[in-house]
Structure formats: structure tokens, C-alpha cells
Amino acid sequence: MPKLAMIATQGTLDWAYPPFILATAAAAMGWDVGIFFTFYGLPLLKKDLKLPVTPVGNPAMPMKMPFGSEGFQNINWPIPNAITSNIPGFENFAGSMMKKGFKNKGVASVEELRDMAVEMDVKLIACQMTMDVFGFKREEFIEGTEYAGAAAYLEFAVDSDVNLFI
């Protein structure tokens, strides 16, 4: 059985997709999968999953909105961070548009992907050291979360076929 080990270090809505999509795809193929959540990635384990989206003015999303109607998508958005972040609620708006975009295309939400991962026995491991530094408490995280340190991650990773730092 192939083995996939990921370190999830980013806690925005957009960057929540890659680890959960890869985890569920691999688990569906019968792989043994573990995700080690650390640093800014810890919020992905919270029961109450309210994630912001990376600002639309971010050059990482330069061309068009990846969601919304076709007309809306075709607009070029050369909006600098300085402007979007001054529109109250803009990031919430972008976040809910992104969620709809994934839904319209038949892609599960982050919550649904995470539930699927748990059902498929993907190991979800929170980094205890960064939890302490960032002030997270175990009761904030979903059931089934395991707690460990960098050494436990390395032991899981060493015989994994695919290792990814996300």
C-alpha cells in the first residue's frame, strides 16, 4: 500500500484545498495517508472552520476570478491588495464566491473534503509545539485529531512514497 505524508502549513480557504483533495484522492486509491498540520495550517483542524481567502488582489490570482458567472470571470482584476483590503467585507465576499465556484463544478467544500478524509482513515496530526506557540487548545480541534511533534512526522515520512510540504 503506497503511503503519502503531507505537511499542511497554510490556513487560508484556497490553500486548504490541496492537502484535502490529495488526501482524499490517495485514500480513495487505497493509500495510507497522513497530514501533519503545523504553523499557519493548524486552523484547518478547527471544528469551526472559518477560513479567509487569500486576497483577490494577490498576484497569485492575477487573471480572473476562478468562480462566479462567466462574465464575472472574464473581467480582468488588476486590483492591488491596498484596494481590496479597504473594501469592508470584500474578503468574505471572495471567500463565499470561491466556495460557490467549487460547488458549481461538483467539487466538495473544504468541510466535506475533511469529513471524507476522516471517514477514509486519513491520519490528521496536529503539531503540539506550534499549538503551544500559537495558543491553540485541543478542544478547538475536530475529534480524531492526533497530537505529535516533528519527530513523529519524520518517522511517518521516512517510509512514505510521496512527501509534500504544502
Add this chain to the structure above:
Amino acid sequence: MPKLAMIATQGTLDWAYPPFILATAAAAMGWDVGIFFTFYGLPLLKKDLKLPVTPVGNPAMPMKMPFGSEGFQNINWPIPNAITSNIPGFENFAGSMMKKGFKNKGVASVEELRDMAVEMDVKLIACQMTMDVFGFKREEFIEGTEYAGAAAYLEFAVDSDVNLFI
């Protein structure tokens, strides 16, 4: 023959270099190389490659401009995003300066590196699912692009010697 599998998820000019530099270096050493483009990395496959550079005020580039004359490079640029993004055209300017910087040092442009990768039989694979979500069409992408999903990536990655998420 060693095998290198990369996931390219970022679509700015600066972050376009790592996957193509690693791909061409590995291919030149006789490796079998595949790059799976997904998420914000999909624009790297566009025929018309107009990539923005990450803003210079970004703390990721805190010290100096990595291009331009020596005097220009020695200036410290403590410019916050809020300022650079308000200078019309600043990002285009930074992008063309960065291209010149790489050229002055004998490093190929992103377009040239991508052409070299194609000639060296590097597999360029677009993630069909995120193409649908983001609204990209096959005719926008360069010839030779293959189309597949996460399962195909995992099958390529499982027996790769080096796996990288960029």
C-alpha cells in the same frame, strides 16, 4: 533513470522559475520529469505567458532588488505593499526588471526554460479539475500539454525519486 515529480501551484513570474529550472536541470541529467500544474499554477501553461511578479514590497523580497544596476540593487526597499501597489505600472516595471536581471546573468527566461523543458520531453500535465473550476480552456494552453486528474499525478509520483510541491 531517476524520476522527478513536481506540483506547480503558483502563477507569478518569480515562482515560475523553480519548477522550470529544476525540470530542465533534471532532464539535462537524463531524469524522467513530470510537472503537474494545478491551482494558481495553471497560467504557467498559457501560450500567452504574461505573468505578474510578486510585489516588491512583499517581505519575501526584503533586502534589495535582485536585478537592475548595482547601485539600484544596493538600495534598501522597505516599501510596503500599500505603497507599491498604488504606483500604476510598478509591478509591470518590476517584472521587466526581473526578466532583465535573469537575462544579464545568463539565465534563460521563463518562456525559454519552458521551451527547453518541452524539447527535453518533460511531461507538462494540466489538472483538469482545477481547469474547470477556474474556467481555463485547452486552446489557451501550449501544445503538448497533457490533461489529467489527481489520481494520474499520484500514479506518476508514487515511483518518483524526488517529489516536490511548489
Add this chain to the structure above:
Amino acid sequence: MPKLAMIATQGTLDWAYPPFILATAAAAMGWDVGIFFTFYGLPLLKKDLKLPVTPVGNPAMPMKMPFGSEGFQNINWPIPNAITSNIPGFENFAGSMMKKGFKNKGVASVEELRDMAVEMDVKLIACQMTMDVFGFKREEFIEGTEYAGAAAYLEFAVDSDVNLFI
């Protein structure tokens, strides 16, 4: 002896922790470790390590400050980049708070982690090509730094058990 190869591509205070924490943890377990510093990660090798922190308004750190007193940490900080970057010195303030946060929790500073890595024979390799492009000089970097290109990295990575692009 297991082998860990990392590419460190980010030069901010927060993103300096992952490669050095993983390197020292793996070296403490007897692993053979190499870090290849390239791109924006090159400043992590400077003798004079003055790293900025990613702005607090960054959506990657959406919930709370991961440092400071408990009351301070419990404040929600919906501060957009546009605002924090206009407060003179805010990023320095955030950087020094972050350093204190790690210190309060018994985590070493980036400098201490880097010193530990050197003592533990972690290989620190600077990418010669990006040094040339970015205008870095060897005398700026700490002693013990090795200098090589992408081919040397690939040769180190090919028989590593864990490969990470950070």
C-alpha cells in the same frame, strides 16, 4: 541512516522556522540532512540575520497573534495589509513579538536553531546561480556554507528518503 533534503525558498522570519526545526529534529534522530537555500531563501544564510515577518494582516495568520500575553492573543486581528503596512515599525514590532513568543514556549530562535544545525553537521548549501542573479556575495554568508547548483541538489535529493520544497 535516513536522509532529508530540503529546498528553502522563503526568507521571512516565520518561514525560517520550518526548515531549521525539521533539520535539527532530523539531525537529532541521526539523519543525514541537507538544506539547499535558493531564491528568497538565500538571506537565511546571512551572518547578520535580520528577517522581516510576514505582515500580520496577511490572511495566513487570520485568527490571532501567536505570541504575546493571553489577552493580546485572544484579540481578533482583522487588520488588512493596507493598514498594518502603514503603521511605521509595525512589522518590526510583530517580528520581535514573534521571537518572544517562540522564546516563551521554550523554542529556540532562528539564530539558535541555525547554530544547532551547523553543530549537528547539517549541510547548508547556497544556490550559486540565484546568488549571482540576486547579487549576494560569499562573505555575507555564515562559515561552513557550501556553494553548488541545481545539479548538486538533485544528486543529494535522489537518494533522500524525504524531500521537501519549503
